């Protein structure tokens with residue numbers, strides 16, 4: 258799992274850090290506003306840890322120089338000073354980390370909530386155009402990425418910058434000459450090392466990917482071994498596997514060359530440059546010692562001593578490491594900007610008009626429904642007309658059956674009633690009011706849907722039924738379950754309504770899941786009911802229980818049924834036969850059956866044969 262997360266963040270796009278991109282994401286800083294006090298305090302502690310870190314090499318160098326002068330109490334004094342520096346460093350670090358994480362976690366929680374709240378309020382057209390998995394990853398990976406960046410990277414970036422600037426200032430103070438020598442070598446080597454490190458990591462990731470690919474071959478062939486054998490394709494699979502294992506070797510060796518080269522480079526350049534700086538510094542020390550020997554009255558303050566050389570080396574290591582660290586972080590900041598932009602994209606989407614005004618004089622609808630010349634294309638497929646002028650009328654309490662070949666537009670009609678989409682032209686009126694003028698929440702509260710394939714949430718049965726009316730009492734839930742013919746089987750479970758369903762709990766049969774969905778709808782007590790009958794046949798006993806529950810549910814409500822069962826169709830007040838997005842026949846069962854060569858008749862005959 259952890260590895261997967263890593264790979265995901267590595268796949269994030271990198272964005273050029275520019276004024277433009279910073280301006281765009283600066284909106285996210287709004288999230289910091291409520292916590293700015295803590296954030297600035299954190300920054301202050303960060304500054305203090307930087308100072309104490311910078312004091313360390315200087316004190317250490319002083320201690321060594323004092324050793325030469327054999328002043329014991331001075332040595333002790335510096336040791337105590339160093340100890341104090343460490344104590345403060347430790348305290349400052351604690352607060353710095355705690356404050357940053359505290360601010361970041363609050364900010365991220367707000368960001369998570371806002372993104373999620375925005376996401377679930379986006380229109381259906383958004384979800385058909387964007388893969389659900391990708392959305393999931395935006396919430397998980399992108400926000401994690403931001404979390405890492407804000408908690409550690411930004412803080413480290415500032416700290417390292419401070420160490421570089423402060424370090425170079427101290428270096429120049431110690432010896433300008435040597436500083437110039439150092440700056441000519443160390444940063445170059447550090448940046449080169451970072452770039453190289455990245456190449457090695459990329460190669461090792463590619464090797465991992467190839468290993469995964471070849472494992473997939475093994476998995477696939479073993480899972481489908483009957484296929485492999487029955488087609489006598491062992492040879493083919495062997496060749497395929499051999500190719501993929503050789504591909505691993507190729508990448509792995511590329512990685513090995515890079516790593517080998519990196520090791521030689523480190524030994525030669527990095528150690529070489531350190532030795533180079535020390536060599537140059539040792540010569541300076543030697544020169545100054547010669548000067549001192551010639552003229553003992555010289556002030557040792559102005560001479561380059563061993564202690565100063567040590568200071569110098571330590572500061573150089575600080576500066577080198579920080580430059581390397583910053584180059585590394587730059588890449589991460591680029592990715593974080595990419596992640597932030599993707600999150601902002603969601604934030605900028607237009608949500609569904611939930612709060613749209615609805616006629617205030619009605620608190621509920623009676624449920625008459627009218628389609629008037631409705632034309633519709635899915636926003637994601639504007640080239641295909643799905644509904645071409647559909648008109649029909651359902652009076653309050655009537656049952657309308659939608660039949661027709663698959664792809665003829667039945668589910669689309671149901672989606673339009675729920676206002677998942679609005680028609681391109683024509684109108685849908687409910688109780689004589691154009692549904693576009695009704696707020697979505699109001700409208701959908703008057704409707705319930707019993708889908709073909711019921712998906713239950715991974716909670717208890719009780720929670721799953723309660724979804725129809727959040728806050729319902731157990732009595733209400735039981736009553737609904739009884740009406741839906743679900744009580745009998747729920748009652749047979751040891752934990753009854755507290756039985757967990759879904760992946761981690763009990764697996765319900767198709768008919769049982771449908772009855773739970775019916776109970777949900779009963780609890781919601783809608784004026785308009787949308788039923789999508791299951792095509793896969795249930796056994797006759799559960800079909801009878803489901804049908805009976807549905808019949809009870811439909812009483813007194815306007816029902817739109819995507820019908821597959823003959824029993825439903827027979828009883829319908831009107832049957833709409835859809836063909837390629839138009840209503841080709843419209844009437845009662847007997848009327849339609851009487852039509853020679855009618856589509857309904859042929860559909861029915863087909864069904865009878867099956």
Ligand code: ADP
Pocket residue numbers: 385635637638643661662663664665666667668669670
């Ligand atoms: P039915 O329910 O009668 O099988 P649908 O209403 O599901 O038919 O589909 C009607 C047409 O609309 C089909 O051609 C289908 O491919 C297309 N369609 C359905 N849903 C979408 C969608 N979300 N985006 C684009 N096209 C869709």
